[in-house]
Amino acid sequence: MTRDELERALRAVDVPDAVAARERARATVLAAHRERAPRRGPRAALVWALVACAVAAVAFSARDTRPAREVRERVRDVFAAPAPVPTAAPAALSGRVLVSEGDELFLVARGKRASLGHWRDASWSPRGLYAAVAGGNTLAAIDPADGTVRWKLVHREEVRFPRWAPGGLHVAYRAGTTLRIVYGNGTHDVRAGRAMAPVAPAWRPGQPRTVAWAGLDGTVTVEDADTAKVLWTRTGGRVRHLAWSADGRRLLVAGARNGTIHDFETGARTRVRADGTIVAVAFDRRLALAIHRDGRTAVRVRGEVVLSAPGRLRDLEWSPDGRALLAAWPGADHWLVVRGREVSAVRHRFGGAARVRGWATP
Incomplete structure (x- = not known):
């Protein structure tokens, strides 16, 4: 891009949040001006020059280039409202964390990591005694100390989203587009639902046999894992997230930009709205x-x-x-x-x- 083309682009672009940015810049300059003598000396000129550079940076940041994006992030950090920022790191993260990278699963503990085998997804059993893992078309339970396989099931379809029930009795997972539930010892593997969305099932705390899962059509079902009795349903748009509160009282059902918290004790519903994408x-x-x-x-x-x-x-x-x-x-x-x-x-x-x-x- 030539200098003339760049100048024309800068003049033509709309500055993001121009009004608010201009007001913040004006307030900053007026505050600086009140602290000094009323005359316009070199310091005042410098302040105005800095403001002009900042506004120019905002305009330039609207161009979709890597340097522009970097400038945009720095300008936003200057003009945005204060927010917590990272500080110095602690020596190590307390507890144990399961991490998958590609086709391998790792255990991170006391600042060190150890490979647990070739698995793409995992979740802890209650108290972290075991881990339910999935890779390819295989579901298994492993010992997190060394990755030893305690039991495994092999399906014809891809296995994803293994989730261990809080009581330890069941493991729910997705095989192909089917919800399946198996006992925690690897026996009595049954189909529990059809046309399951690619969303992890959510077990209800305090009621270890109750699981919530989402269908491809947007239906959310809460059912008994042993009897398959349907306890509650909700029909709506596409579901991307399911999560229970720790007391098992509330269930969050969320899509890309909004969601609803359902209170199972009072029947109340609380809307959750986001000004962006819920990731x-x-x-x-x-x-x-x-x-x-x-x-x-x-x-x-x-x-x-x-x-x-x-x-x-x-x-x-x-x-x-x-x-x-x-x-x-x-x-x-x-x-x-x-x-x-x-x-x-x-x-x-x-x-x-x-x-x-x-x-x-x-």
């Missing part, structure tokens, strides 16, 4: 949402932004004690861990394709 959820005592918009992800807990970072965060996980929240930061070689209003960056030495599969006690 991850985690429900414990508190609901955490990762919302991606305009190249950034904001993590909200009970509606309050506790973390904001460039890129697309994912894989939200509450710590076993519910005091810390982990968010994966693909491509940054770090996890971000939120404790209250503090955010720490924990290096993990995995690539951008790595996925967090669960966080358990030591």
Whole structure:
């Protein structure tokens, strides 16, 4: 692009959030001006020059180039409202974390990682005694200490989303487009639902036989795993996320941009609206949402932004004690861990394709 073409492009582009940015710049300059003598000296000129550079950077950032995107992120950090930022990393992440990278599963504990075999997905059993794992067309239970296979089932279809019930009695998973449920010892594997959406099933805390799952048509079903009795249904749009609160009272059903929290004790429904794409959820005592918009992800807990970072965060996980929240930061070689209003960056030495599969006690 020539200099003339660049100048014309800068003049033609609409500055993002121009009005608000102009007002913030004006307030900053007026505040700086009030602190000094009323005359326009070199310092005042410098302030105006900095503001002009910032506005020019905002305009240039609208061009879809890599340098422009980098400038845009820095300008947004200047003009955006304050948000928690990563601080120094702790020595190690407490507890044990399951991480899959490609076709391999790892256990991360005390700052070290160990391979558990060739598995693409996993979840912890209650108290972290075992892990339910899936890879290709195989479902298995393994010992997280060394990856020893305790039992396995082989299907003709691809197996995904293994989820162990909180009581340890069942494992729910998706084989092809079918919901299947098997006992925790690998016996009595049965089909429990058809036309299942690619969404992980969610077991209800406090009621270990009750599972929620989503259909391809948007129907959400809550049923008894032993009797197949349907306890509750909801029909709506496409479902991308299912999550129960820690007390088993509330169920979050969410799509790409909004969702609903269903209270099973009162029958109340609470709408959840996002100003972007919901890319991850985690429900414990508190609901955490990762919302991606305009190249950034904001993590909200009970509606309050506790973390904001460039890129697309994912894989939200509450710590076993519910005091810390982990968010994966693909491509940054770090996890971000939120404790209250503090955010720490924990290096993990995995690539951008790595996925967090669960966080358990030591």
